[in-house]
Amino acid sequence: MEVASLKLGREFYSRDTITVAKELLGKILVHDVDGQLIKGKIVETEAYLGLIDKAAHSYGGKKTKRLEAMYSIPGTSYIFFIYGMYYCFNVVTRETGIPEAVLVRGIEPVEGIDKMSNNRFGKNYEDLTNYQKKNLTNGPGKLSIAFNLDKSLDKEDLCGNRLYISEGEEEKIDIVETTRIGIDYAEEAKDWKLRFYIKNNAFVSKK
DNA sequence: AGCATGATATTCT
DNA sequence: GAATATCATGCTG
Numbered sequence: 001m002e003v004a005s006l007k008l009g010r011e012f013y014s015r016d017t018i019t020v021a022k023e024l025l026g027k028i029l030v031h032d033v034d035g036q037l038i039k040g041k042i043v044e045t046e047a048y049l050g051l052i053d054k055a056a057h058s059y060g061g062k063k064t065k066r067l068e069a070m071y072s073i074p075g076t077s078y079i080f081f082i083y084g085m086y087y088c089f090n091v092v093t094r095e096t097g098i099p100e101a102v103l104v105r106g107i108e109p110v111e112g113i114d115k116m117s118n119n120r121f122g123k124n125y126e127d128l129t130n131y132q133k134k135n136l137t138n139g140p141g142k143l144s145i146a147f148n149l150d151k152s153l154d155k156e157d158l159c160g161n162r163l164y165i166s167e168g169e170e171e172k173i174d175i176v177e178t179t180r181i182g183i184d185y186a187e188e189a190k191d192w193k194l195r196f197y198i199k200n201n202a203f204v205s206k207k
Numbered sequence: 208a209g210c211a212t213g214a215t216a217t218t219c220t
Numbered sequence: 221g222a223a224t225a226t227c228a229t230g231c232t233g
Contacts, residue, residue: 046225055225066218083226084215090225103225141226182225 006166010159013074017093017100021047022175022196024091024102026168028110031147032161038115038147040137041168044106044197044204046180048090050099055186058099069155070099077163079144079154086141089149091158091165105181105195107137107147108203116146139205174199181206 008027013020024042031038048056050070057080058070069078070092078090078101090101109116113136117125120142121132128136137143144150149163156163177193184190197204 048225057225064219080225081217082224084217084224086215086226088225105225135227139226180225185223186225 007159008075008165008167010073010075013091013093013158014095015093017047017049017102018194020091020093021045021102021194024104024165025175025196025198026171026173028166028168029104029107029147029163030166031149031163033115033148036112036115038112039110040107040116040143040147041110042104042106042165043108043201044104044195046103046105046196047194048101048103049194050101053186053192054189055180055183055192056099056101061099067099070101071097072155073157075158077153077156077158079149079151081151082141087144087150088140089144089147103140104143105140106197106201106203106205107143108201109137109146119148120146134202136203138203 024045027042028039029042050056050058051061053059058067069076072092073096074093076092078092079087081087090103092101094100114124116136117128120136137146153163158164176197176199178195179193180195
């Protein structure tokens with residue numbers, strides 16, 4: 001039985017990107033893979049501010065085939081391929097046509113943990129080493145493998161039934177604000193504090 | 208523990 | 221042809 005009210009709607013995504021990045025912390029990412037649900041709590045995000053942000057792919061309003069998702073309606077997924085090996089999952093924000101997004105960098109497994117561990121390491125969770133358990137979903141490339149996220153889910157509507165985000169538990173979340181990862185080339189933008197994570201959470205990629 | 212390196216392919220110049 | 225919003229591995233000490 002579906003509890004539709006728990007799913008985040010268009011109005012959640014069509015707001016200021018920094019607000020969305022912070023409020024995504026503690027929410028639950030859900031991927032329905034042929035009826036089998038993979039769920040995890042979002043614990044780390046980064047905001048990418050399109051036009052003015054040299055770290056963003058869409059800096060200056062650049063438009064290419066790969067960036068189509070960023071110019072789509074808020075609540076669209078933007079999944080890009082990087083370093084010849086990994087996918088990164090983003091959530092498009094703001095009004096349609098403003099190319100801003102939030103990168104999800106860390107997730108704490110909630111449901112379907114054996115599916116995640118098989119996607120990552122080819123075995124069930126109980127057979128993982130402690131090192132593997134710790135590294136299951138603590139990074140953008142890693143969580144994409146665990147959640148089966150790839151190019152086929154680029155431009156997917158997160159207000160649909162295949163891939164979406166739900167409300168988490170009612171809880172007080174202690175947010176740390178700091179600089180983003182892997183964008184040393186971005187000049188002044190590399191010092192902007194646009195990375196947000198839940199304090200003391202084990203699935204944050206980097207303190 | 209922390210650092211250096213290599214893997215790998217799509218995208219854009 | 222170069223760069224890349226990363227990760228795993230294999231050193232080092």
